[in-house]
Amino acid sequence: RDLTPEIATAIGRASVRAFGARRVVIGRDPRRSGPLLEAALAAGVCAEGADAVLAGVVPTPAVAFAAERDGVVGVVISASHNAFADNGIKLFAPGGLKLTDDQQHAVEAVIAAALDAVATAGTPYEGVPVGADVGSLLADVTLADEYAASIEGVTEGRRLDGLRVVVDCANGAASAVAPDVLADLGAEVTVLFAEPDGTNINDGCGSTHPEVLQAAVLEAGAHLGLAFDGDADRLLAVDEQGRLVDGDQIMALCATDLRDRGRLTDDTVVVTVMSNLGFRQAMGREGITVIETAVGDRHVLAAMAEGDLSLGGEQSGHLVFGDLGTTGDGLLSAVVLADLVVREGVLGGEVTVGALVDAAMTKLPQVLRNVAVDAPMPDVADRLADEIDRVGADLGDQGRVLLRPSGTEPVVRVMAEAATEEAAAAAVDRLVAAVEALRTPA
Known part of the structure; x- marks a missing residue:
């Protein structure tokens, strides 16, 4: 459903009531609608008697960092890699x-009660704070x-x-943080797309549009390119040849490096x-x-938590x-990757980022198609x-x-990987035909 100020206020209430919170940290990306939703969400927090701490424009993992460090609820207003609207x-x-x-x-139940109260001009439940018991609006x-x-x-x-x-900061939440972190560590940083204006987030840039970054790496003769998404919780990289390095390839590099240093749990x-x-x-x-x-980082996180594991991703x-x-965490991943390639000898010319990636894994051709269903x-x-087998x-x-x-769209996703792209495409064609036959039975 559409995200409205009324829903944001209800979510603010839920962030307090569902956790018995006394303080809620709120961060956002630089979309134009962010301050509006931030105000509504903070109103819900304060209406429940908790303090709303506004952190402004910060990466999503910065809010998680505060929630972990301070034992508070964290809320992020962002649509990640989506367009600004x-x-x-x-x-x-x-x-x-x-x-x-x-x-x-529990959160959903409070949201439903709060929205129902708005619709009926009532109060969401007994004991809503009033007067001196309402929360304060603070800034961090x-x-x-x-x-x-x-x-x-x-x-x-x-x-x-x-x-x-x-x-490439995607004109998003990484813009005011990522370049400075890398420069503080000594890197020579060329910055792209770090001038957010509220409407240009992810617009032809960032991890979903890395083409400009790929060209810039070649033009600058850089060792490495780094692309964030709008809220800076994901990272893609580019090697010195301008080739895209995806999450699988970064994980392959990091997994072997952590293993070799005795830091890859189990x-x-x-x-x-x-x-x-x-x-x-x-x-x-x-x-x-x-x-x-x-699919979904929450499933990765759950499996990591179950085994107390040290690396996972998408x-x-x-x-x-x-x-x-x-x-x-896109910025954390960027620094880990940069540190890894320096330790492996990229600066001395012994090896290149591309060579490290190629040694870590060989990607098989992958073909993905979406089949619309009614x-x-x-x-x-x-x-x-049977056909899949x-x-x-x-x-x-x-x-x-x-x-x-798909969990979000009326489509069935069909994917195949094979030694050649032609073989992968042929496999996808067979399964797409099978799905379409189910969709339109004779």
Whole structure:
């Protein structure tokens, strides 16, 4: 549903009541609608008797950092990599973790009660604070700097002096933080798309549009390019040849590096079903166990928490370093990656970023198509199990197929990986035809 000020106020109430919170930290990205929704959300927090702490424009992981450090609820107003007209709200529980199913249900119940009260001109429940019991509106002008200092600390005193980096901030929440962090560590930084005006976030830039960054890396003769999304919780990279380096490739580099330094818990990494088969093959050669989850960083985080694991992420660039943070963090990932390539000898010319990536894993060609459907097909994989098995068997151990209904759109996603793009495309064609046959039975 559309996000309105009324819904934002209800979410503000829920962020307090569902957790018994006394303080809620609120951050946002620079979208034009952000201040409006921030005011409405803060009103809901204060109406419940808690203090609303406005951190302003900060990366999403900065709010998670505050929630973990201070044991408070964190709320972020952002639509991540979407266009500026969109917006959304995400919550972190005290401790900086994403909500469990039970916590989410509790939040939803309060939201429903608050919205019902608005519709009937009543009060959402008994005991709503009044007078001196309402909360205060506070400002936190130091959170961005404190978060930045925590990121700089992950290098354990090592420097990035001499590393030439081009940074694409997506005109988003990373704009005022990421370039300074990398420069403070000694990198020579060329900055792209770090002038947010409220409407240009993700507009032809950032991790969803890396083409300008790829060209800039080549033009600058840089060692490395780094692309964030609008709220800076994901990272994609670019090597010195201008080639895109996705989340799988970054994880492959980091997994072997952490393992070699004795810092990869149980020699295990967590990924989603969308991670490339080449990643799984590379980890198998390295003796690293791969745990696979459903799509979505919350599933990755849950599996990491269950095993107290130190690394997980998604192909899209949501990377989680469990020993260093509680959620996906683009800037943390950027600093970890930059530190890794410096330690491997990029500055001395012994190796290049591209060579490191190529040695870490070989991506298999991947073809993905969406099949529009008129009605949800939650059981589509079960209904087509025999055909999925036949197509997979034809690909053998050098390929795989995945068929799943989207959780957000009326489509079925069909994906295949194979030794060649032609083989992957042929496999997708077969499964698309099978889905279409279900959609339009004879």
